[in-house]
Amino acid sequence: MEVIREAPLIRYLRWAKQFLKFFILSILFASCAALLLLLYLRSQPLPEAFIKQTTTIYSANGDVLDTMHRGENRILVPLQDIAPDLINATIAIEDRTFREHYGFDFKRLGMAVYVNAIHMDMQQGASTITQQLARNLYLTMEKTWDRKIREAFLAIQLELNYSKDEILEMYMNQIYYGHSAYGAQAAAQTYFGKDAKNLSLAESAMLAGIPKGPTYYSPFADFERAKSRQKLILNAMARDEMITPQQAEQAYAEKLVFRERSTQAAVDPAPYFRDYIANLVKNKYGIEEEQFIHGGLKIYTTLDPVMQKKAEEIVSSVMPADNPNLQVALVAMDPLTGQIKAMVGGRNYQESQYNRVLAKRQPGSAFKPIMYLAALQNGFTPLTMMKSEPTVFTYDRNKQYIPRNFGGRYANAMINMREAIKTSDNIYAVKTIDFLGPQKVVEQAQKLGIKSPLLAVPSLALGTSPVSPLELNAAYAAIVNKGEAVTPIAITRIEDNKGNVLVEEKTEKTLVADPVASSLLVNLMQSVFERSGTGYRVANELNRPVAGKTGSTDVDAWLSGFTPQLVTTVWVGYDKNQKVDDVKEGYLSKKIWAQFMESALKDQPPALFDMPAGVVSVYIDPSSGKLATEHCPAPELFYFASGTEPQEYCTDHLPANETPTPLEPPDSSTFWQRMGSWWKPGE
Incomplete structure (x- = not known):
């Protein structure tokens, strides 16, 4: 029986048909698998990422008092607050097809695989901006296939969950620019002392080159190398038609002005106050250390930077250089609001961080x-x-x-x-x-x-x-406030990194003493700066009405006092309770207090201590304690709660058979009121 053999062409066609069927099924299977994978990845939440942000502490006038980052300085800003030139420069050098791909640049990936296969290592990278973001947010920098695979899946998830602009915004706020600067805003401030939105093309191209090697390409480390990379980036931008070749040349020729680098210790203001703020944030308001340092908080404080600077300068100039062990504390507060305006906790923060404003010492008198x-x-x-x-x-x-x-x-x-x-x-x-x-x-x-x-x-x-200078200062504030106590405030508001208000402090006043009695006491305390008063030695340094009280023990010297606008307490002494020489060392508390009060209030007119209703003023003969007449040789003006003033006239100096004629109290137009009417700031 003859066997009929199948023609080769027919066998080929049948094989081709089967292959095509298998290929189509494979494509369908792969597509379904890819679709299922995408749906799965889309349904899965991305890992939680804690982006460390710099917490900023502001003084009362809005100036930055301090930034908290511990080596990772990051200030998040929206994409619209980053210069377009910096964004384009970053895309041109890091991932020129960023807008077109879906997390991978397959052309770059293929080249990287080929190079790595030849050299049998993983030195060649092909990471897109999305992949870099995935790695920075969720992974480590280890070079393993396991990390690469996880990075790929996370990149897909990022592309599925966020728009290109959202990914770019996260990336621009995440990458490291060297010198503890993370993100575009911190980098712009670190290198050029400006916000990221105000960067020029030349500055943008310089910054965009740094993340490739933050130490290697830092202009602070090697300017020529940084300039070479800047030129590479400008040419890449011109290649991708982001700028013209002429703009690239002009930007490269532009002279860059960098922010002056100075030591942290030399520029940090109010170090004791900043420590006090940190203590309040963590212990009073219950904010965890990690959130405080890296949570991107905005902490608004009451510190007056002008008053603070004057306080530090006066302490430095008055305290004796040849006796570094003699210490000092100063705290100043607005008595009407309770807001702390200045705080000096010691002579040298680098040598001792102990804040003596909070230390408890015997206040003496x-x-x-x-x-x-x-x-x-x-x-x-x-x-x-x-x-x-x-x-x-x-x-x-x-x-x-x-x-x-x-x-x-x-x-x-x-x-x-x-x-x-x-x-x-x-x-x-x-x-x-x-x-x-x-x-x-x-x-x-x-x-x-x-x-x-x-x-x-x-x-x-x-x-x-013992009490602390801060406590005593608060007590004196209540006295000048006509008996209304105010709680000392150092922080007015704390916001999280999204602008939500976490803490808001407002002035709280509580009537704790009779207004009339408080005002009478203020008047009596003015006598401390009169002749034979314990504060008279510094009276010539004061050009406004003041009231206060000195205090001394064997080991402490104090002066606490106020005007209607400011209450200040100064302590001088030794940490180890060494005896204080009252004449030479104890006098320093008075001198610092007087110089600070006058300097701090230089731009404010002298203010009177006004008396509330229910107070009467009369002239008294001090020797008899009775109402003075025109014949009394040294009458003194006294204030009393209405109804408690003397009713009898002094007759000790009255001529025979003459009816006593009382001395009338002065009118309200006193010297200080007249002075305030023509006073001008700075005079």
């Missing part, structure tokens, strides 16, 4: 106004008389307390409250607390904002319970 405020609300008047003489006090049945006046000086006569405050008489003070009861003084201090524990003992009148 600087505590007395708190006690006298309680006294004025409990039956005392500015004319209450007590004898200043050596006295032994007995308390708690059998305990004794024997205070002494400074230098052993006693009037050995009856003195009033004004004289007691003016000369800082300790006997008068202890007699006052003995009359009131120490617990009443403790309660008054707590109402004024003193949070430190206070011992309810007679010596409290002389400031033996």
